[in-house]
Amino acid sequence: MESAREDELVIKEILRGSGDGYEFLVNKYQTKIRRYCMNMLSDTADAEDAAQEALVKAYRSLATFRGQSSFSTWLYRISANHCKDVLRKRKVKNELSWESLSRADKENLELLFSHGHDTSLKMEQRETITKLLSILPIEQREVFILREVDGLDYEAIAQILGCTLDSVKGRLKRAREKLLIHAIELTTTITTEAEGRI
């Protein structure tokens, strides 16, 4: 059965009184939502709380779900807005500067950029990548994550974030440029330093 149609049927069942049906939806979407929150918030505990709160919020609002977009898109929208609220309430600055990344982080990144990776990323490398996402402004970060990590198309991203396709493309372009500039800078700097030592 098509995924979106299956979701609609489950939602109808839940609205008729089957609370257990929501467990199916939580199991189906928790990975995506947890990953999104983790990449947006860069903090495991905050991400876990945010993902749970977004899923509970979605349940409470299920009666207002009109099916104008897929449940997945609707759930992402709730999560995206919840993450933005969490980020807005934080007292620390949400956007790191490239300079604030540690030497160890930069060496991790240089290794990844210079050689790629054949096997799956280790957790410490994951943490570094999450920190790298934090150098992007929130508006660019959310688009970049939805496109490059979650693999969503531009139309879905525009629906989730409530913006135009041109805005999605513009933000994505700026995010990619910023990361690429730092990747080039990093590989060049470290290569030059290594040559200097020789």
Added chain:
Amino acid sequence: MNHLNSDDITLYLDNGLDELTRAKIDNHLHSCDSCKEKITLASRLKTIFAQLPEPELSKDFTKQIMSTIPRKQPFKIDNLFSYRISTENIFQACSLAAAVILLTIVPNNSQQSSLDLDDLLLAEFSEEESTIILNEKVSNINFISLGIEEE
């Protein structure tokens, strides 16, 4: 051919180019180390983000969520934005107007009630958007209430 710009790189990696343009870029890459390096790095960045491992979070994640939600039909409410005032439900409209006005003028000690309403109706929106929508709603309901008094 000129050096690749960020649009060329994006379209090249997303397979969004026609064959001719792609062939031109491939030719350019054979002779331009700088652009070749850019494409290689951009491609690695793309792969790294696409293959990020899942975050390790608690194993009873689903259980925790299911323990906080009632196993019964959620409270169903018609879409407030399209709520129509008629002779049959005029009392409901007045009650709703009073409730919304109270929620907006009673200070912070009623925060829990306010959040319940947000959760129920405005979960799709960020707090900033919710405030704008709620303010618009209060204006509309006030207008409707005035209309009722005039009659």
